[in-house]
Amino acid sequence: MSVPLALLGLLEREPSHGYDLKREYDSYFGRGKPLPFGQVYSTLARLARDGKIVAGDTEPGSGPDRKRYAITEDGRREVEAWLAEPIEPEPHLQTVLFIKVVLSLMLERDAQGYLDKQRAAHLSRMRELTELKRTGGVIEALLADHGLYHLEADLRWIETTSARLASLLALVNPLEHVHELEE
Amino acid sequence: MPGTQPAPQDILRAIDVHKSFGLTPALQGADFGVQPGEIVAIMGPSGSGKSTLLHCLAGIFPPDRGEIWFDGQRLDLLGEGERTALRRTSFGFVFQFGQLVPELTTADNVALPLLLGKVKRKEAYARATEWLDRLGLQGLGGRRTGELSGGQAQRVAIARALVGNPKVIFADEPTGSLDSLTSEQTMNLLVDTARQQHITVVLVTHDARVAAYAEREVMVRDGKVTMGNILEVTN
Numbered sequence: 001m002s003v004p005l006a007l008l009g010l011l012e013r014e015p016s017h018g019y020d021l022k023r024e025y026d027s028y029f030g031r032g033k034p035l036p037f038g039q040v041y042s043t044l045a046r047l048a049r050d051g052k053i054v055a056g057d058t059e060p061g062s063g064p065d066r067k068r069y070a071i072t073e074d075g076r077r078e079v080e081a082w083l084a085e086p087i088e089p090e091p092h093l094q095t096v097l098f099i100k101v102v103l104s105l106m107l108e109r110d111a112q113g114y115l116d117k118q119r120a121a122h123l124s125r126m127r128e129l130t131e132l133k134r135t136g137g138v139i140e141a142l143l144a145d146h147g148l149y150h151l152e153a154d155l156r157w158i159e160t161t162s163a164r165l166a167s168l169l170a171l172v173n174p175l176e177h178v179h180e181l182e183e
Numbered sequence: 184m185p186g187t188q189p190a191p192q193d194i195l196r197a198i199d200v201h202k203s204f205g206l207t208p209a210l211q212g213a214d215f216g217v218q219p220g221e222i223v224a225i226m227g228p229s230g231s232g233k234s235t236l237l238h239c240l241a242g243i244f245p246p247d248r249g250e251i252w253f254d255g256q257r258l259d260l261l262g263e264g265e266r267t268a269l270r271r272t273s274f275g276f277v278f279q280f281g282q283l284v285p286e287l288t289t290a291d292n293v294a295l296p297l298l299l300g301k302v303k304r305k306e307a308y309a310r311a312t313e314w315l316d317r318l319g320l321q322g323l324g325g326r327r328t329g330e331l332s333g334g335q336a337q338r339v340a341i342a343r344a345l346v347g348n349p350k351v352i353f354a355d356e357p358t359g360s361l362d363s364l365t366s367e368q369t370m371n372l373l374v375d376t377a378r379q380q381h382i383t384v385v386l387v388t389h390d391a392r393v394a395a396y397a398e399r400e401v402m403v404r405d406g407k408v409t410m411g412n413i414l415e416v417t418n
Binding site for chain 2: 116119120122123126127129130133134148151152155159163
């Protein structure tokens with residue numbers, strides 16, 4: 001959803017060819033997921049059709065990359081409105097984590113063991129991101145921070161859920177072994 | 184694993200360690216091992232016993248029961264004087280609020296462990312100044328530590344921990360009083376220096392972002408090490 005607007009934003013900075021635009025997108029936003037050329041050109045075609053950008057005259061040479069694209073006043077307004085709009089906060093109320101914990105308790109599986117493994121997996125990913133931050137530049141640090149704060153929020157949830165397993169068990173499986181968890 | 188010898192590669196090991204304060208048990212059979220040069224985080228909820236474990240490993244608290252091994256010797260069998268001497272020569276400490284002496288200058292604080300260890304004054308201050316320079320505190324040696332920012336004070340605490348060329352640094356919530364960015368800088372400094380000098384770091388923290396600087400973490404719950412323990416990894 002944000003690819004067309006990100007490309008539009010890059011074009012507001014300066015007119016560009018599709019190839020250069022893709023390179024710029026990949027270097028800032030494409031961490032591990034470069035934009036396919038096909039998507040770049042189809043997105044540019046749609047933006048041109050909708051009057052957000054205009055394609056300059058075809059320049060001499062071969063290949064598809066002979067047009068230089070520039071943003072229009074309409075496109076500029078769209079970028080401005082998008083940047084001013086907060087994104088929808090996502091509370092993730094129905095997470096897989098939550099479902100796994102509840103099902104583990106219902107089925108009398110080891111919910112605490114699952115939470116411990118999940119904690120270890122989260123911390124392992126946090127270690128990777130921390131190392132990326134330590135060895136990378138500012139852009140890597142900003143992206144890693146975003147991931148780290150989200151993982152940290154999950155971890156806090158894991159800790160609190162660990163502390164609440166006994167009461168959760170009483171709720172989902174009231175007749176079964178509450179005392180075992182409380183011991 | 185009660186009664187077992189420490190694995191030969193361990194620099195530090197707790198075996199079935201128990202420790203109570205009055206009637207309150209803090210450690211109830213904790214097993215934990217650290218290899219030389221490793222950076223390990225001890226995590227756990229408040230009151231789980233993680234700080235007590237660190238204090239026992241560092242020879243500050245003698246355990247009520249169990250064994251503490253450091254570098255091939257039983258720490259728990261040493262007398263108070265011997266443990267104090269060992270702490271001064273082999274361990275460095277970084278705590279949450281730095282625990283610097285505010286009336287003394289930065290250089291005094293860093294040189295203090297050496298002076299207490301009877302190192303000559305001139306040499307102690309030369310080494311203190313060298314570490315202050317290496318940690319980016321050039322020119323601050325004459326300033327009282329009460330006048331430093333939180334981040335600077337923690338750097339001084341790290342310099343003080345390093346000045347005696349320790350084999351192990353024990354850090355208890357070393358960034359607890361710092362904002363995120365200063366905390367990050369402090370951890371980078373601690374980890375970089377420990378790796379360069381091949382120093383083992385045992386880090387107690389409740390903060391997952393700080394624990395993520397370690398190479399491994401263990402959880403302490405109800406006075407026991409419940410996961411990530413090297414015994415579970417190696418066996």
